[in-house]
Amino acid sequence: QKEVEQDPGPLSVPEGAIVSLNCTYSNSAFQYFMWYRQYSRKGPELLMYTYSSGNKEDGRFTAQVDKSSKYISLFIRDSQPSDSATYLCAMSAHGNNRLAFGKGNQVVVIP
Amino acid sequence: GAGVSQSPRYKVAKRGQDVALRCDPISGHVSLFWYQQALGQGPEFLTYFQNEAQLDKSGLPSDRFFAERPEGSVSTLKIQRTQQEDSAVYLCASSSGTYNEQFFGPGTRLTVL
Numbered sequence: 001q002k003e004v005e006q007d008p009g010p011l012s013v014p015e016g017a018i019v020s021l022n023c024t025y026s027n028s029a030f031q032y033f034m035w036y037r038q039y040s041r042k043g044p045e046l047l048m049y050t051y052s053s054g055n056k057e058d059g060r061f062t063a064q065v066d067k068s069s070k071y072i073s074l075f076i077r078d079s080q081p082s083d084s085a086t087y088l089c090a091m092s093a094h095g096n097n098r099l100a101f102g103k104g105n106q107v108v109v110i111p
Numbered sequence: 112g113a114g115v116s117q118s119p120r121y122k123v124a125k126r127g128q129d130v131a132l133r134c135d136p137i138s139g140h141v142s143l144f145w146y147q148q149a150l151g152q153g154p155e156f157l158t159y160f161q162n163e164a165q166l167d168k169s170g171l172p173s174d175r176f177f178a179e180r181p182e183g184s185v186s187t188l189k190i191q192r193t194q195q196e197d198s199a200v201y202l203c204a205s206s207s208g209t210y211n212e213q214f215f216g217p218g219t220r221l222t223v224l
Contacts, residue, residue: 008151036215043115043202043215044154088153097142097206098167099213101153 003027006089006102015111019076023089023102026070030091030100033065035074038086038104047087048074079109113137115216117203123222124193132188132219136205143186144204144213145178154202160186193223 006023013019021035031052036044048063050056050072056063064073072091076083089102116135124130136143141162146154147170156170162183171178175193180186190197200220204213 004153006153041217041220043204043217045215046212049212090153097159098144098156098170099146099154101146101155103151103153 001026003100004089004091004102006105008103008105010106010108012108012110013079015079015081015109017079017109019079019083019107019109020073021075021087021089021105021107022071022073024069024071025091025100027091027093027100028067028070029093029096031094032092033063033072034090034099035061035063036088036090036101038088040085044088044090076107079107081109081111083107084109115203115205115214117201117216117219119219120217121220121222123224125224126193126195128193129189129191130193130221132190132201132221134186134188134203134205134216136184136186136203137207137214140205140207140214141183142206142208142213143180144206145186145188146202146204147172148200148202148218150199157188157201190221193221195223197221198223 035048038044053067062075086104088104090099143160145157148154159167160180175191200218
């Protein structure tokens with residue numbers, strides 16, 4: 001079993017819809033939680049960075065971390081065609097700087 | 112300013128050949144990471160440098176993989192005697208501090224025939 005599980009199934013939504021993505025993890029030492037966006041043939045780009053449990057909002061993006069359930073989420077409001085990309089969750093433990101990634105979710109926003 | 116750059120962007124190698132992949136981190140970033148991303152998967156950690164010191168190489172899949180950063184800036188990932196299972200995108204990332212944001216380069220897509 002991988003440390004980070006992310007259902008890789010593609011997700012298609014109409015423009016303006018809310019996109020909901022999530023990951024689960026098994027390593028209770030993880031304290032830093034990130035969401036990256038990756039366009040085709042590009043490197044990952046950091047969207048959201050959260051330390052420990054709680055919510056963080058940045059524009060149309062909201063990240064939630066529930067450490068008790070080992071579950072993190074990303075919500076994208078008012079989705080746009082330009083949001084079409086693969087979204088990767090990533091996390092790391094204190095004292096260990098390597099990132100553990102999920103498989104990624106391909107999101108397609110249909111105009 | 113300039114981001115992380117990697118070269119070559121694409122590399123085709125015959126099985127058994129040696130390859131060298133280059134990473135130019137963001138100027139002044141002390142931390143440098145290499146990841147391997149197989150098709151349809153998330154990146155997997157390979158190795159980590161702080162300045163010129165390789166502090167973690169636990170993710171390197173075999174002794175055919177070797178990384179260096181001799182002057183604490185540019186890094187090279189070398190793969191000896193390439194195998195088909197080495198085909199992947201190799202991503203380099205740099206950071207200004209241990210827990211700061213990791214900025215990724217565009218990757219080098221390696222295909223081993």
